[in-house]
Amino acid sequence: MILILRALGVGDLAVAAPALRGLRAAFPGETLSLAAPAWLAPLVDAIGGIDRIVPAHELEPLADAPVNPQIAVNLHGSGPESHRRLLELEPGKLWAFANRAAGHHDGPGWLDEEHEVFRWCRFARYYGVRCAIDDLDLKRPSVDVPQGMTIIHPGAKSSARRWPPERYASVARRLRSAGHRVLITGSASEQDLCVRVSEEAGLGPDAVPRTGLTELLGLVAAARLVISGDTGIAHLATGYRTPSVTLFGPVSPARWGPPPDRQWHRAIWHGTRSERGDLPGPVHPALLAIEADEVLDAGNQVLHAAASK
Structure with missing residues (x-):
């Protein structure tokens, strides 16, 4: 064993x-x-x-x-x-x-x-074990979920890695106006945050689904686009080859970012050096330097790249 x-x-x-x-x-x-x-x-x-x-x-x-x-x-x-x-x-x-x-x-x-x-x-x-660094794909679960949603995931493990909720709401509102069907996802402990983002974006109550991990896997696998901070769902987007935009703060994407050769995943980072990812306290300055327009532009770019692959 x-x-x-x-x-x-x-x-x-x-x-x-x-x-x-x-x-x-x-x-x-x-x-x-x-x-x-x-x-x-x-x-x-x-x-x-x-x-x-x-x-x-x-x-x-x-x-x-x-x-x-x-x-x-x-x-x-x-x-x-x-x-x-x-x-x-x-x-x-x-x-x-x-x-x-x-x-x-x-x-x-x-x-x-x-x-x-x-x-x-x-x-x-x-230790003599063969390992392929690009072997990141995940199997889709057998679960009934809406197809082609745009997922915005505002939570993260530490406060330093959480982009301000009002900026996520701005992105969600503008994506909805552009024809995206937007969902706001998060863990059970992040439901209040998700509801706040949804309400500020003018989305309905159905925009904040209560999902277990199986349902989240299914949603990401079937999604049109995933926008999140440097947290677990970003890696699920990589595993399902779902177009994604990931916002980095204290930690460089050189340590945790998506594969650089996949143009349908985009990491945004304005930092100069990598720090601990579990920093307490306010949002990291590198994350605060990211504006909503930049995220929306990146989203359009990864969707175009995905359509061309």
Whole structure:
């Protein structure tokens, strides 16, 4: 049995798809278990190749994980905490980035400024696992959702990464006037924000659907356009090749942006250096530098590129 730790969020799991598929191909006869939040099961299915989900949350002890896995693979981070969570299970081998504090001297070195997809493919290749950085496509779920919607997703994990709601509302209002059918999406904790954006945009009550992850996957897969901040739904748009515009603030798109060779995905960033993405406090200045006109122009560009591909 191979146990893989990636107990993070939607975007984190989506960008790990190439590494996860590489591990599946490298161990075709082994049970592949993924330690991740249970609510991510629809996305795990969309990636494919995982036999079992072990419920896990970030760096908490892996209480439900089987002990003595043949190989424990740390796709979570650089350590030492994540290394220790896996070492507690007494695996036959630990595949992880080198970390002296965890007593793990094997493995590649961690590079802070590396793109997250490249990072985990480089990691996999170090251990002899073939990994294709462009293997990001996701399987569409079997779910009945409206087709061809334009999705605006105003939320993000930290306040520093949330573009002002009045600017999202301006974009939504103008897109609707241009003939787009607009939905405002967000997590359960972001419903008040979504309602505010919808009301300021003059949209009706049906513009804020209550969706689980399966429905969100379906909506993105069938969407005309996705506009969001640097958060999980942007990576779903990449996985479904849905035209998208992603607004970056503290973190550079060189670390988390869409593939640069796909003209139907556009990252907007006015920063000069990459910082932590979980910064508390006000909206990051790089994000505030983005105006509604720029987002609308980018949206028109990616739709044109998608029509031409």
